[in-house]
Amino acid sequence: MQITFLSFDGTSYTVDADEGMTAMEAAINNGIDGIEGDCGGNCNCATCHVFVDPKWSQQVGEASPMEEALLASRSDLAENSRLACQINLVPELDGLVLQMPESQFI
Amino acid sequence: MSDAGVVIVGAGLAGATVATGLAQAGYSGTITLIGEEAYAPYQRPPLSKGVINGEIGVDALLVKPESYYAQKQIQLIKGCRVQSIQAEECRVRLDDGEQLSYSSLVLSTGSRPRDLPIKGVGLKHVFSLRGIDDAQAIKDALPEKGRLVIIGAGYVGLELAASCVKQGLDVTVLERASRVMERSASPQVSEYYQSMHEAAGVKVVCNVNVSALQGEHQVMAVEAEDGLTWPADVVVIGIGAVANTELAQKAGLKCDDGIVIDDQCRSSHANIFAAGDCTRQIHALLQTSLRLESVQNATAQARMIVAQIMNKPAPRSEVPWFWSDQFDIRLQIAGIVRPDYTSMLRGDPSSGSFSVLHMMGDRLQALEAINSPMDFTLGKRLIGEQIPVNTDSIIDESIPLYPQPVMPKSG
Numbered sequence: 001m002q003i004t005f006l007s008f009d010g011t012s013y014t015v016d017a018d019e020g021m022t023a024m025e026a027a028i029n030n031g032i033d034g035i036e037g038d039c040g041g042n043c044n045c046a047t048c049h050v051f052v053d054p055k056w057s058q059q060v061g062e063a064s065p066m067e068e069a070l071l072a073s074r075s076d077l078a079e080n081s082r083l084a085c086q087i088n089l090v091p092e093l094d095g096l097v098l099q100m101p102e103s104q105f106i
Numbered sequence: 107m108s109d110a111g112v113v114i115v116g117a118g119l120a121g122a123t124v125a126t127g128l129a130q131a132g133y134s135g136t137i138t139l140i141g142e143e144a145y146a147p148y149q150r151p152p153l154s155k156g157v158i159n160g161e162i163g164v165d166a167l168l169v170k171p172e173s174y175y176a177q178k179q180i181q182l183i184k185g186c187r188v189q190s191i192q193a194e195e196c197r198v199r200l201d202d203g204e205q206l207s208y209s210s211l212v213l214s215t216g217s218r219p220r221d222l223p224i225k226g227v228g229l230k231h232v233f234s235l236r237g238i239d240d241a242q243a244i245k246d247a248l249p250e251k252g253r254l255v256i257i258g259a260g261y262v263g264l265e266l267a268a269s270c271v272k273q274g275l276d277v278t279v280l281e282r283a284s285r286v287m288e289r290s291a292s293p294q295v296s297e298y299y300q301s302m303h304e305a306a307g308v309k310v311v312c313n314v315n316v317s318a319l320q321g322e323h324q325v326m327a328v329e330a331e332d333g334l335t336w337p338a339d340v341v342v343i344g345i346g347a348v349a350n351t352e353l354a355q356k357a358g359l360k361c362d363d364g365i366v367i368d369d370q371c372r373s374s375h376a377n378i379f380a381a382g383d384c385t386r387q388i389h390a391l392l393q394t395s396l397r398l399e400s401v402q403n404a405t406a407q408a409r410m411i412v413a414q415i416m417n418k419p420a421p422r423s424e425v426p427w428f429w430s431d432q433f434d435i436r437l438q439i440a441g442i443v444r445p446d447y448t449s450m451l452r453g454d455p456s457s458g459s460f461s462v463l464h465m466m467g468d469r470l471q472a473l474e475a476i477n478s479p480m481d482f483t484l485g486k487r488l489i490g491e492q493i494p495v496n497t498d499s500i501i502d503e504s505i506p507l508y509p510q511p512v513m514p515k516s517g
């Protein structure tokens with residue numbers, strides 16, 4: 001399956017991912033800059049913040065209370081905010097588009 | 107003169123974050139990342155959690171895939187120890203005799219398990235837990251339903267205990283202090299965790315001074331000063347970590363249980379920076395000298411160094427935070443828990459979700475959140491802003507921790 005990551009400056013990266021991975025793993029494995037994942041994908045640090053393309057929000061679903069609490073620490077929080085480590089790549093998400101916030105670029 | 111580039115000593119989380127950060131920020135010189143271990147930089151937290159019971163594979167631990175470093179023109183040298191630093195000449199010497207020049211040097215040498223100076227620690231099946239090889243060796247040595255004795259009830263020891271008891275092992279934790287997690291958690295939290303461990307079948311023994319490990323070749327039992335013994339198939343010693351400062355000390359850098367760095371992560375030598383477990387720094391927000399061992403500290407200091415080298419604005423200082431996962435309980439700590447703070451309970455421990463707040467007068471200084479992630483996030487903000495709060499409202503669970511109701515001005 002394929003996932004597209006959009007950089008804040010509009011650059012787009014489409015990467016191959018395996019079912020069962022998280023969106024964070026797909027980004028890290030493909031060397032995408034803009035997803036940090038400091039805690040290793042444990043829903044602990046909120047450095048893999050992404051904005052879900054509105055077309056995909058239904059399929060991606062909602063954040064858990066743990067995730068929601070971490071997202072609340074982000075100053076760039078938006079309606080479509082999620083943590084990429086908490087998006088499990090199920091087949092229905094083939095083609096998913098995620099945008100990465102500027103603050104995660106050094 | 108050409109730029110000799112950045113040399114980073116220690117390829118753990120801090121070192122990797124400096125290297126990848128520099129590459130992402132477009133650093134034009136060479137970036138060399140040197141690590142003693144056989145692996146590309148990896149995450150240690152899962153070692154005592156999912157790795158030990160096989161839930162997480164070793165491949166999933168890498169900070170970045172190995173190919174990333176070459177792609178970003180970072181020279182990653184694995185399995186190589188830096189022997190010495192010639193600070194005056196701006197050079198390091200590697201264990202194979204090669205010398206590398208630098209314009210900036212970053213020390214991210216981490217910490218290592220503290221030794222327990224007693225008889226028998228050299229026996230087979232006695233381990234500590236710091237790296238992938240340790241986790242693998244512990245896993246291989248543990249017989250099914252075997253007896254594991256853990257010396258030290260810190261985070262690593264207790265996480266290991268929780269992971270292993272879940273797999274049906276017979277687990278005993280021996281602690282010298284009068285309570286578990288004594289060094290960094292409050293008595294309320296210690297008590298909660300001890301009861302959780304006991305309920306899961308872990309035997310927790312406090313106030314015990316281990317004096318020897320018994321056995322011929324392989325460890326057979328753990329002996330305490332008072333003569334009590336605990337039979338063991340495997341022993342793991344987890345009594346804290348010491349900073350790897352030897353390299354820095356030999357080079358004449360100021361060290362004091364950690365390489366002393368300023369608020370820009372510079373050591374006493376202007377072009378030598380340090381980050382992570384090996385450092386000691388006066389925390390910009392808390393204004394106390396701290397040597398922290400956490401993911402957050404390692405990445406925050408690393409990003410500060412990237413900003414310094416790239417002449418970019420310094421990242422904002424953050425309240426230190428830490429987490430620990432044991433069983434299905436997530437502990438999140440913000441700030442530093444100190445015994446001289448007044449502690450207050452928010453929520454009911456018997457509900458499985460509560461927080462312990464640590465106050466200095468009317469300001470929140472630290473917070474331990476047990477399965478209370480929103481308290482953690484909002485409490486961290488309250489600590490950072492040091493706003494005076496009303497102690498009645500702060501313990502009222504029906505009011506979010508932030509923003510707190512405005513205090514009436516006292517007249």
Ligand SMILES: Cc1cc2nc3c(=O)[nH]c(=O)nc-3n(C[C@H](O)[C@H](O)[C@H](O)COP(=O)(O)OP(=O)(O)OC[C@H]3O[C@@H](n4cnc5c(N)ncnc54)[C@H](O)[C@@H]3O)c2cc1C
Pocket residue numbers: 115116117118119120121140141142143149150151152153154186187188189214215216217235236237262350353381382383384398399400401402404427428429430431
């Ligand atoms: C089992 C375990 C569980 C943990 N759980 C958590 C947790 O839940 N949450 C949390 O926040 N933190 C946790 N931590 C702490 C966290 O992992 C550390 O704070 C973090 O790894 C520090 O990163 P670092 O880069 O400073 O050091 P390290 O990751 O230790 O890396 C230092 C590296 O430098 C190398 N090195 C040293 N000297 C030399 C030399 N002379 N030449 C070449 N290489 C050298 C070392 O071999 C090592 O690979 C845990 C740690 C352990 C061990």
